[in-house]
Amino acid sequence: MPLRFLTAGESHGPALVAILEGLPAGLPVDVEAVNRELARRQRGLGAGPRMKIEEDRVVLLSGVLEGRTTGAPIALQIENRDHAKWRGRAVAPMTVPRPGHVDLAAAVKYGYRDLRPGLERASARETAARVAVGALCKQFLKAFGITVGSYVVQIGPVRAALSEDLPYEARFERAEADPVRCPDLEASARMRAAVEAAMQERDTLGGVIEGVALGVPPGLGSHVHWDRRLSARLMMALGSIPAVKGVEIGEGFALAARRGTEAHDPIFREGDRLVRRTNRAGGIEGGISNGAPIVARVAIKPIATTLTPQPSVDLSTGQPTETRYERSDFCPVPRACPIVEAMMAFVLADALLEKLGGDTLEECQARFEALRQARLGDLSIDGSPHVFWP
Ligand SMILES: Cc1cc2nc3c(=O)[nH]c(=O)nc-3n(C[C@H](O)[C@H](O)[C@H](O)COP(=O)(O)O)c2cc1C
Numbered sequence: 304m305p306l307r308f309l310t311a312g313e314s315h316g317p318a319l320v321a322i323l324e325g326l327p328a329g330l331p332v333d334v335e336a337v338n339r340e341l342a343r344r345q346r347g348l349g350a351g352p353r354m355k356i357e358e359d360r361v362v363l364l365s366g367v368l369e370g371r372t373t374g375a376p377i378a379l380q381i382e383n384r385d386h387a388k389w390r391g392r393a394v395a396p397m398t399v400p401r402p403g404h405v406d407l408a409a410a411v412k413y414g415y416r417d418l419r420p421g422l423e424r425a426s427a428r429e430t431a432a433r434v435a436v437g438a439l440c441k442q443f444l445k446a447f448g449i450t451v452g453s454y455v456v457q458i459g460p461v462r463a464a465l466s467e468d469l470p471y472e473a474r475f476e477r478a479e480a481d482p483v484r485c486p487d488l489e490a491s492a493r494m495r496a497a498v499e500a501a502m503q504e505r506d507t508l509g510g511v512i513e514g515v516a517l518g519v520p521p522g523l524g525s526h527v528h529w530d531r532r533l534s535a536r537l538m539m540a541l542g543s544i545p546a547v548k549g550v551e552i553g554e555g556f557a558l559a560a561r562r563g564t565e566a567h568d569p570i571f572r573e574g575d576r577l578v579r580r581t582n583r584a585g586g587i588e589g590g591i592s593n594g595a596p597i598v599a600r601v602a603i604k605p606i607a608t609t610l611t612p613q614p615s616v617d618l619s620t621g622q623p624t625e626t627r628y629e630r631s632d633f634c635p636v637p638r639a640c641p642i643v644e645a646m647m648a649f650v651l652a653d654a655l656l657e658k659l660g661g662d663t664l665e666e667c668q669a670r671f672e673a674l675r676q677a678r679l680g681d682l683s684i685d686g687s688p689h690v691f692w693p
């Protein structure tokens with residue numbers, strides 16, 4: 304896989320860093336667009352007090368010269384403003400694990416007596432670095448007309464009812480203007496009430512996000528090997544986001560309850576085009592993109608750190624006790640939209656580069672054009688220039 308990235312950094316350490324390797328040379332980089340994505344990740348009802356402290360901005364340390372990628376690894380850094388409060392301070396050890404967070408599992412695995420090192424790295428603070436990486440991937444995808452967006456479809460028990468006639472671009476736009484990023488404004492009001500009630504009642508909520516990629520050409524990913532399937536690569540990437548407990552492609556779990564004649568996307572011929580009138584598959588068949596929008600749904604569990612204490616055991620004494628509260632988000636769902644988009648953008652940029660090859664953006668674009676033509680030669684009916692490409 305041609306594109307890869309690593310992140311490092313603790314939640315309350317000096318900074319988060321990432322290295323993105325494999326983007327071709329010559330891609331114009333818009334740093335402010337990266338910062339806008341970082342700001343989006345900080346916004347949303349249900350965010351805790353930490354988001355008032357941070358003001359995430361990216362510093363590009365390498366791989367970009369005079370506003371364009373050089374082809375070298377891109378190193379980037381995002382400061383943790385909260386670090387100033389912890390620097391040089393003696394912090395009392397944390398010995399009571401929170402059910403649902405990494406605390407106990409990491410203590411067992413790494414032998415931590417103080418639970419802080421586990422939470423420092425498991426914390427979703429790390430996703431700021433992913434969003435910066437994803438913003439660069441989005442810029443690469445945009446050069447090929449591919450966009451990635453998302454919106455919230457469920458918070459706690461409240462579900463959005465979105466008309467199929469509401470275009471994806473309109474959903475993205477409405478979501479961006481909404482405090483819980485839900486394009487169904489009636490459901491949004493009930494979602495807001497649910498988040499506020501959970502906060503009042505010293506509790507937390509999860510929910511579901513739908514991520515969508517538009518303009519993805521057919522032929523990304525492959526059926527020939529398990530780790531080349533685009534669906535599997537998306538599920539891995541999305542499933543790696545902290546608190547994500549389920550990922551569906553297309554209609555996912557709902558398909559399991561249907562008959563085969565009602566679960567797929569029949570193929571019709573309209574003039575010299577082959578068309579689908581549905582997209583239950585979510586744009587991927589056999590691990591290969593089919594030219595339809597790629598749709599992934601991500602289920603996020605409620606936050607583990609609750610103001611209401613939960614039963615636990617103090618590992619320093621072995622005595623039963625209750626969890627303690629320092630600070631936390633209440634509902635991470637609206638804030639997680641840009642993270643979902645970032646992980647989708649990374650996977651799609653990787654799969655596109657794999658398809659195109661090329662050391663420079665120009666080479667990639669020439670190949671993209673050539674592929675468009677060649678694909679048509681191979682697969683078109685009656686020589687139509689629009690059989691499969693969106
Ligand atoms: C955007 C976002 C914000 C989060 N904020 C918190 C938080 O404030 N408190 C908390 O306990 N968990 C929070 N989480 C979830 C934890 O990071 C996650 O539950 C923990 O790392 C354990 O991993 P797991 O839930 O995947 O098992 C957040 C997750 C996301 C995506």
Ligand SMILES: C=C(O[C@@H]1CC(C(=O)O)=C[C@@H](OP(=O)(O)O)[C@H]1O)C(=O)O
Nearest residue numbers: 351353425426427428431545630631632
């Ligand atoms: C810092 C971020 O989210 C954090 C994710 C998080 C967790 O346990 O995942 C716990 C909280 O950390 P703190 O206790 O420092 O407030 C969140 O604020 C962020 O998203 O940038």
